[in-house]
Amino acid sequence: MGVYGDEARERYVVEPPKRSGRSSFERDRARIVHSSALRRLAGKTQVMGAGTDDFVRNRLTHSLEVAQVARELGKSLGCDPEIVDSAALAHDLGHPPFGHNGEIALDQVAASIGGFEGNAQTLRILTRLEAKTFSPQGQSVGLNLTRATLAACVKYPWRRGERDTVKFGVYDDDVPVFEWLGTQGRLTIEAQVMDLSDDIAYSVHDVEDGVVGGWLSLVGDLDTPGSWHVARDWYDPTATDDRLDAALARLRAMGEWPVGPFTGDRASQAVLKSLTSALIGRFAGAAYEATVKRWGHGPLVRYDGQLEVPPETLDEINVLKSLAAHHIMRADLRVRDLENQRDLLHALVAHLRQVGEAELEPEFAADFRAAPDDAHRLRVIVDQVASLTDASAVAWGRRVLG
Structure with a gap:
């Protein structure tokens, strides 16, 4: 839509012009649709455990439904439908296995490095962890979305402790790209x-x-x-x-x-x-x-x-x-399950801290080797565990914890 100016269409790393005929925002949506982080949502809990019932939603089907609602409502108000669709598809990418329960567990193990928050993890995935674009200095910049699309994905445009809420939208590691967005604490x-x-x-x-x-x-x-x-x-x-x-x-x-x-x-x-x-x-x-x-x-x-x-x-x-x-x-039945899930994620993080990069997936092993200190290495381990689906977290538990 013409109401979005050049500033809204800028990317963190400049890319060559495309000849596909698609708008910048259409390309943003395509990048999210084709991301591995979106595919993994099919194996992550919405309310009931993913795969426990053929009918219930998982995080992926939930995200598709959010996108449908957002696209129609946003379009009626004059928003570019591709932007709100993209934000809706991406809004839960940072959720770890076992939904909000997993978020609680990882926030506990990451307390010494600024905690864990699903929305901050979403920004980290979009701007660092998802493989798509690299800067001229050789650093991953994730999907390198436009400023308008990336800002639309940020539900809590502040750092931990800046507002009277446990929710926040960015880790200290990711402040540079967050400041590039220019939200100044505002939601688009x-x-x-x-x-x-x-x-x-x-x-x-x-x-x-x-x-x-x-x-x-x-x-x-x-x-x-x-x-x-x-x-x-x-x-x-x-x-x-x-x-x-x-x-x-x-x-x-x-x-x-x-x-x-x-x-x-x-x-x-x-x-x-x-x-x-x-x-x-x-x-x-x-x-x-x-x-x-x-x-x-x-x-x-x-x-x-x-x-x-x-x-x-x-x-x-x-x-x-x-x-x-x-x-x-x-x-009551769910409460017992939730305790077991938190125990599993705590144990996985503790084990990976002991063994180091040996059992990390290749991209996280590379991050681990490049990390300058223990705090950054712990963040890499949390990134790895957060990326797992419900089923793969259980499988990792069986494989590495016995």
Whole structure:
């Protein structure tokens, strides 16, 4: 789109002109689609373990669904659809095996070197770890995406400790390329679209997976007291029972909300699919209407405006996320599994610290040899473990830990 200037199309390392006829942003998306990091998401946990059920989402299918929501919402606001699509496809590239649980484990083992954060790891993958482009000095610059696309991938444009949140978007090692982005702590509207689309997709689809898997039912008693505790612990500490009760009541008043239990037959599946479609349209539509009411019809790109999401919509999204979290992630059986997963990642990192480069994959072994000190070598080991899928982490555990 013509509203993006030369600054938005610049790459960290200058590349020769291309003759393919594709735009710079189309090439960005192609680079992400063809990346090994995206393929690995097929083997990483979304809510339930990847491969445990043929129906449930993994990180790759989740990312594809986020991209669909983001592309439509972004396009309606005037964003280049390739940019928001790319950001959505890339948003979970930094997630380690076992999803957020793996993120907790790696943050613990990396505490002495600035911790681990999935979003900071995404930036590291895009600008360093994924093999595509090298600088004239012989350093990997990852996929070498345009400034506009890379900035759209950054959900937390600050370093650890700079904001009152455990979330952050860059490790100390990667500050130079982060400063090149020039975000100055601001989210582009494309990044905001990606972030909301992520919330919409996983709030709706995690509930869908939970219903199909038999973890929760949308009829009868939904055990809201437990769910609302999770809502405050994980998502919004200001949320009151009254607000969340009202949000759930609005959702249950929708014509698409099921009136009978899920049985698994095609008719029951169709009812559930009708609900998921209606919820996505409800949430994205509310954000679109609020944004154009505040900022006009645009086009809105980069730092031209803010994505506006009504508080009532945020409450409704948090209700769905909390129902899934309470009934699935905090279930007793899952809690035991989560402990085992964290123990495995701790043990893998400890083992690799002992044996050094010998058991690292070739690209990480090269990074290990080039690392100037123990801190940088530990970061390389964390990069290696974070790259594993759920299944390969278990396989590594069997092979190197017995």
